[in-house]
Amino acid sequence: MSLSLGYQTSQVPRKGEKLTCKLNKSTYRLKQASRQWFLKFTAALSSHGFHQSKSDYSLFTRGHGHDFVALLVYVDDILLTGPSPQIISSVKEVLKGHFKLKDLGYAKYFLGLELSRSQQGIMIxxxxxxxxxxxxxxxxxxxxxxxxxxxxxxxxxxxxxxxxxxxxxxxxxxxxxxxxxxxxxxxxxxxxxxxxxxxxxxxxxxxxxxxxxxxxxxxSPGQGILISPITSFHLKAFVDVDWGSCPDTRRSITGFCIFLGAFIISWKSKKQATVSRSSAEAEYRALASVTSELMWISQLLKDLQVKILMPTTIFCDNQAVIVIASNPMFHERTKHIEIDYHFVQDKIAYGFLKVLPIQSSQQLADMFTKALLTSVLSKLVSKLGIIDIHHPT
Incomplete structure (x- = not known):
């Protein structure tokens, strides 16, 4: 091992020699092992023109158009994709020059996720x-x-x-x-x-x-998400709230789901951090949460060179929230809401968002806020594109 920076010793090396340290224990499996590995991997990719995404530090991209290639890494598992098989092969050769790799071919199983391909799309x-x-x-x-x-x-x-x-x-x-x-x-x-x-x-x-x-x-243990080929890259979201539904804290439950084209790409069910004084306030806080998620997804898709049609559509079943979000007026119903939630109004004025009304019976995010009956749940599940290819028809 080379001596650490700043290390001093009274021993003077002979001419043509340098002092080294004897390795008694490897850093593998230690706390800093994964961090050091990722730094080495990042440096190797950066030296070959890859750019690290600011939205997801485990994503690296290079090139444009037909020469575009994206690389996703989790510890020592890597996914590599792009429109050109030749470019992907060249990247593999570059990585083999730095690391010992095992090429498993097309992704079929990744971190517990099973990927099945068909003419209809990819089943996860x-x-x-x-x-x-x-x-x-x-x-x-x-x-x-x-x-x-x-x-x-x-x-x-x-x-x-x-x-x-x-x-x-x-x-x-x-x-x-x-x-x-x-x-x-x-x-x-x-x-x-x-x-x-x-x-x-x-x-x-x-x-x-x-x-x-x-x-x-x-x-249905094999139930999953079918991702079909799409031609329109338009983001849309459904957001809903179950006001004061937690019996212990009286906080509201936020639920939303986000679609890219026709298939779902993000969803969440989370209890809000504070107690809301009205259903409109709870819905407005949920609207701010889904807006933050949409901003992150739009930046991630931009790194993947996916052009998003503007504006992004959010469907909400509360008319009061739509009015509050679209009308930047300071009044009695909003003066107690934290300032950071009002960035939704700025995104609407900028043209990033467009909030539209929807009937409660058509609200897909309803299943993320409360337990539903079988008839209602099965209808919403089918609209989310959730299927089980192993289930007998």
């Missing part, structure tokens, strides 16, 4: 991961249900008998595994959000609700 699912969860929890032969959560169930932190230490560990492990599963299954997003609220001190009621979710997964 986590069937193997889901079946592994069901097998480990003993629900592989359970009787399936049609909803991820009972619509009549209102979870509270003081409802039910608290679990024992071993059961608490099992509950936490299960919820952590389910959180990763929602990457390809937006329909379970709200249920996982609610169950994760009680991860510190769960009760038998919450454990039974988690078992209910497992029985829902048993119905």
């Amino acid at each position: 699912s986590q069937r193997k991961y889901c079946l592994q969860i069901l097998e480990d929890t003993g629900f592989l032969e359970a009787k399936p249900v049609t909803t991820p959560m009972d619509p009549n169930l209102k979870l509270s932190k003081n409802e039910g008998e608290f679990l024992k230490a071993d059961d608490i560990t099992c509950y936490r492990r299960l919820i952590c595994r389910l959180i990763y599963l929602q990457i390809s299954q937006p329909d379970i997003c709200f249920a996982i959000h609610r169950l994760s609220q009680f991860i510190h001190s769960p009760t038998k009621v919450q454990l039974n609700a988690a078992h209910h979710l497992l029985r829902y997964l048993k119905q």
